[in-house]
Amino acid sequence: MDAQHTASRGGGRPFRRSVKKSAPITAAQRFGTSRYLASALLRRPGLWERLAGHQFLAITSHESDHGLDWHAQRALAPGHPVHDDRLADVLAGPDLIMDERTHECLPTACSMRFIPRSNNEGWDGILTVTTTCAESDTSIPSVRRARHFAVLGESQTVDNPRIANSHLSLPRVKGRVLQLDGPPVSRYPYTPWHFARHLGAAWALQGDRVLIIRSVFSTMAGWSRDPFSAWPSANRPAAPAVHAPWQRMRLVPGSRALYVYGAAHGLDALRDLVSRARDHFDWVILADSIDHHMCPAFLDDIADDYLLVTGDSGYRTSLSVSHPRHGASAKGGIPLTPSEAAVLWREQTLHFVPLDRIPVAGLLVVTGLNDTKLPDAFAAEADHTLARLGTPILGRIHSNVIADRCTVLDQTPDQTDRAFIAEAAAVAARLKDTDCFSFLMPTSATAHSV
Numbered sequence: 001m002d003a004q005h006t007a008s009r010g011g012g013r014p015f016r017r018s019v020k021k022s023a024p025i026t027a028a029q030r031f032g033t034s035r036y037l038a039s040a041l042l043r044r045p046g047l048w049e050r051l052a053g054h055q056f057l058a059i060t061s062h063e064s065d066h067g068l069d070w071h072a073q074r075a076l077a078p079g080h081p082v083h084d085d086r087l088a089d090v091l092a093g094p095d096l097i098m099d100e101r102t103h104e105c106l107p108t109a110c111s112m113r114f115i116p117r118s119n120n121e122g123w124d125g126i127l128t129v130t131t132t133c134a135e136s137d138t139s140i141p142s143v144r145r146a147r148h149f150a151v152l153g154e155s156q157t158v159d160n161p162r163i164a165n166s167h168l169s170l171p172r173v174k175g176r177v178l179q180l181d182g183p184p185v186s187r188y189p190y191t192p193w194h195f196a197r198h199l200g201a202a203w204a205l206q207g208d209r210v211l212i213i214r215s216v217f218s219t220m221a222g223w224s225r226d227p228f229s230a231w232p233s234a235n236r237p238a239a240p241a242v243h244a245p246w247q248r249m250r251l252v253p254g255s256r257a258l259y260v261y262g263a264a265h266g267l268d269a270l271r272d273l274v275s276r277a278r279d280h281f282d283w284v285i286l287a288d289s290i291d292h293h294m295c296p297a298f299l300d301d302i303a304d305d306y307l308l309v310t311g312d313s314g315y316r317t318s319l320s321v322s323h324p325r326h327g328a329s330a331k332g333g334i335p336l337t338p339s340e341a342a343v344l345w346r347e348q349t350l351h352f353v354p355l356d357r358i359p360v361a362g363l364l365v366v367t368g369l370n371d372t373k374l375p376d377a378f379a380a381e382a383d384h385t386l387a388r389l390g391t392p393i394l395g396r397i398h399s400n401v402i403a404d405r406c407t408v409l410d411q412t413p414d415q416t417d418r419a420f421i422a423e424a425a426a427v428a429a430r431l432k433d434t435d436c437f438s439f440l441m442p443t444s445a446t447a448h449s450v
Contacts (some may be wrong), residue, residue, distance in 0.1 A: 033067025034125025036095065037116075041070065041127075047090060053080030055134050061125075066236040069126045075134040082110040082131045095123040095247070097239050108133060115239045117247060124236060175209075176431065177274055177284040179303035180364070183310055184352045190402045192309045195364055196287035198397070201250065201407035202424035204258040208282040211246055211259045213273065215288055244280075245273065250409050257281070258409070267299070274302050283428075298358050305361035305431060310349055312365035312396065315341040315382050338381035345382070346391060355390070362392045364427070368399030395427040 031038065041059060048057050053076035061070050076082060083105045088098045096114040104111045110131045116123040180192035193214050200210040249260040259281070261273065270286075277284045286303060298306045318333040336344065353360070363386075383393055401420050408417055 030068050036122040037125045051084055053077040067124045072129045074131050078133050099240050115237055117239045174278045175281045175284050177303045179286045179299055179306045180309055192287040194402050195309045196285045198407050199424055200258055200285055201409045202421050203283055204252045204256045205408055207256050209257040210283045211277050211281040212285045212287055213261045271302050307362055307364055308360055309364045312367045315345055338378050339385045342382040342385035360391055362394035364394055365396050366399050366402050367396050394430050395423050
C-alpha cells in the first residue's frame, strides 16, 4: 500500500500518517526512577555520622539515560582512612549491591558504586559514594569517633567497631522449613505471603534468622508497574553476581536477619535453594512458592511442615433451620456443642483441602471477620476438637495486622504490637513442640450464629 500513502484523497493534499510526539520527561518521572534510593538516603542521615572521622556530606543527583543517578560525597577529617568496609555493608540492602568491579581506592580518595539488583521500579538509579579527606581547617567540627552499628551486630563498648562474623557465612544447625499455603477456591484477600512477611519480621525481631521464599510470576509482573515506567530503555550496568541468591528484606538489629528470595522456580531449583538455606537460617518459609491453581501437594522432600493460612469466620453456636408451622415456613435455631461447632467450621473452611493426602501440621487463621466473643471454655473445647481431628490452630492473627504494609520492624518502641509479637512467639513454640497436639490451644476464638 505504498502508493496509498501519497495518493490524493479526492484530488486534495497527499495523505500523511500522523506521528505522535513523545511526551517530555517530567520531574516526577525523573525522580520516580530512583525514588526508593533517594528515600533510603534521606531516611538514614545518622548513618554517615557513625563512621569514623565524618565531617561533611553532600548528596547530588544527575540525569542519565535510565533515570536519575545519585552521588554522595563525604569528607573525613585528616588522618582517617578513606575506605570503610562498614559503609558498604550498611548501604547494601535488598535492592543495592556494591559493584566490586568499579571500586577504586587510593590513599586520598575512595569510590564505591552501588547498582540495583534488578530493574525494580523506583530503584533504577545508581548510587556512587566518594570519600576524601578534608583539608585542615580550624572551622572543621570536632572529629567524630566511630560508633557501633546495631544492624551489623557490633558492640557498643569497643572503640573501633568491626563487622562481626557474617551470620550467612558460617554453617548453622539445620533450619526449620515451613510450607504456607491457602485453601483453594478461597475468597480470602490475604495470601500466605502477607502472613509470612509479618510472621518472619516478628521472629527476626525476637532473634531468629528468617528467609521467605516466594514465586514471582512473569505474567503478573506488568500489573504492578507504576506509571513512571515510560522512561527510555536503560543502559544501566548489570548488577554484579552475588554469592547468596537471597536478598535482605529488612535491616534487623544485631545478628538477626530477615531475607527474601523471589523468582520463578521449579521444584528442582527450589529443592536446591532450600537445602542451601537450611545452613544459614533458623526458619525458611515457603509462601506462595509454587505456581498453582489448586491446593498444592505437601513438598515432603523439601518442607518440614505444611501450614494452611485461612480466614476465621468464628465458631457457630447455633444452626438455623426451617420447619413447617401452621402451614407456613418458620425459622428456628438448633444449639451446637463446641465439638459440633468445630466440625462444622472445619467442613466449611477446609472443604476443598484434600486432608486425606496433605499432612497439615496446623492452621494459621486471620480473625476480624466476626468480633463476637465466645466464652473461653467453648472456644477451648472447639479448638481441642480441631486438634483431635488433625487440624490444630497454631495461631490467630487479626486482619488489621496482616493488612498493614508495615511490620513490627517498622514500629517504634511505643508503637510495638506486643500482642502480635507474643502470638508469633507462641506459634514458633508450638511448631517446635514435638507433640503438636498436646499444646494449649489459643482461646481468642469468635462466635458465629446462623
